[in-house]
Structure formats: C-alpha cells, structure tokens
Amino acid sequence: MQITIIDHPLVKHKLSLMREADSSTYKFRTLTKELARLMAYEASRDFPIETISIQGWEGNQIEGIQIKGKTVTVVPILRAGLGMLDGVLDLIPTAKISMVGLQRDEDTLEPVPFFEKLVKDIDERPALILDPMLATGGSMVATIDMMKKHGCKNIKALVLVATPEGVKAVNDAHPDVKIFTAALDSHLNEQGYIIPGLGDAGDKIFGTKQH
Numbered sequence: 493m494q495i496t497i498i499d500h501p502l503v504k505h506k507l508s509l510m511r512e513a514d515s516s517t518y519k520f521r522t523l524t525k526e527l528a529r530l531m532a533y534e535a536s537r538d539f540p541i542e543t544i545s546i547q548g549w550e551g552n553q554i555e556g557i558q559i560k561g562k563t564v565t566v567v568p569i570l571r572a573g574l575g576m577l578d579g580v581l582d583l584i585p586t587a588k589i590s591m592v593g594l595q596r597d598e599d600t601l602e603p604v605p606f607f608e609k610l611v612k613d614i615d616e617r618p619a620l621i622l623d624p625m626l627a628t629g630g631s632m633v634a635t636i637d638m639m640k641k642h643g644c645k646n647i648k649a650l651v652l653v654a655t656p657e658g659v660k661a662v663n664d665a666h667p668d669v670k671i672f673t674a675a676l677d678s679h680l681n682e683q684g685y686i687i688p689g690l691g692d693a694g695d696k697i698f699g700t701k702q703h
C-alpha cells in the first residue's frame with residue numbers, strides 16, 4: 493500500500509479530540525486546520541531544493557536554499573477539503589489553489605461532480621489534494637482522474653482518516669499517487685461511513701448538521 497501514516501504525538505492527540513462525539517463546530521474546524529498544517533509539513537519533506545547565492549548581512553555572497561520549480565497547487569475537494577486549506581496555506585502561502593467540487597450520492601456512494609476550476613498550468617506544478625475523509629475512495633479517484641486529464645503528474649493526497657478500502661481504490665487506480673493520513677481506520681459501515689472515523693466531516697466543519 494502506498495500510504496504514509498503520520499506518526500506524530502501532536503497528530504494523534506488532535507485527531508483523538510476530533511473523534512469526540514460532542515466536538516463543537518468551532519473545535520472541529522480548528523482541529524481540522526491544525527492537523528492540515530502538520531500534515532503539510534510532513535508531505536512537503538521531499539520537495540526538491542536547489543542552492544542559490546544570496547547577499548548576506550555582511551555584504552558577502554553566501555549559499556542559500558530555495559524550493560525548486562513551480563509552486564505547488566493545493567486542491568481542496570469541496571466542501572470538507574476547504575476546512576484543510578488555511579492550514580496548508582499557513583505553511584505554503586504562495587500556493588496556487590485549484591478547486592474540485594464533488595458530492596457523494598448518499599445511496600450509491602458515487603461522487604457527483606459539480607465544480608472544477610484548476611490552475612491553467614497544473615501540468616507543470618506538484619499538487620496536494622485536500623480532503624479529510626478517504627472512505628470508498630471514489631471522490632479521490634475522480635479528483636485525480638480530473639487532474640491527470642489536464643496533465644498533472646506529481647500528486648499527493650492529504651487526508652485525516654483513511655480506510656483500507658479507500659487506500660486500495662486509490663492505489664489500484666493511481667499507484668503513483670502518495671497518500672498521507674493521520675489514521676488508517678478499520679472499515680466502512682453499511683452507509684459508507686468510516687468506523688470509527690469522525691462522522692460527517694463536511695457537516696461538522698460547516699455546522700450544517702448536529703451529530
């Protein structure tokens with residue numbers, strides 16, 4: 493399985509707080525952002541770098557480091573992925589933003605696309621897809637399909653909770669895509685919700701339903 497489970501005490505602690513049934517909208521939204529920031533730190537660890545010459549404080553030319561190539565594009569999947577966006581932008585403020593809108597059909601669990609606005613040069617940029625939940629994997633696979641149709645080649649997916657089913661679906665369809673998750677949970681229930689999971693992440697981030 494092509495997956496990195498982020499094994500960091502802060503990540504484990506924050507995710508456990510999110511699993512509490514009585515987490516308020518404010519708390520859930522804040523934790524989503526904080527976790528996204530930590531995950532972006534881990535997922536950017538292998539960004540290519542190059543040495544540059546800069547003028548130091550004494551007036552001498554000294555060696556510096558910069559990230560090589562075009563800035564990353566972050567791709568939040570609407571709605572819930574928007575909850576992770578600010579956390580990632582805290583670390584990579586110059587990132588370009590591409591948006592994908594998908595709504596999972598509650599009966600068939602198939603993703604229904606409703607919006608797509610990718611940066612024009614997505615074929616030249618590395619991409620970080622953001623979505624808290626990787627359940628069946630249908631929404632993630634559809635997003636990657638969409639991005640690859642536009643030539644995107646270097647893709648990572650950041651999720652808070654994944655299932656073995658979802659990871660397998662992404663790995664089978666797109667073995668080149670690296671998945672980063674805060675937890676690999678047990679399974680999906682009959683309604684397609686992750687167990688133990690977080691409940692409906694979109695509703696909890698936006699406060700649209702009480703659970």
Ligand SMILES: O=P(O)(O)OC[C@H]1O[C@H](OP(=O)(O)OP(=O)(O)O)[C@H](O)[C@@H]1O
Nearest residue numbers: 570571572595596627628629630631694
């Ligand atoms: O792996 P899958 O089985 O495709 O399920 C995961 C998707 O479901 C949720 O979004 P949802 O469609 O509920 O939309 P929302 O973000 O507006 O709540 C979640 O944020 C993922 O996008």
Ligand SMILES: O=c1cc[nH]c(=O)[nH]1
Nearest residue numbers: 627685686691692693
């Ligand atoms: O458990 C799940 C599955 C899909 N979407 C969610 O928000 N939660």
Ligand SMILES: [Mg+2]
Nearest residue numbers: 692693694695
């Ligand atoms: Mg939802």
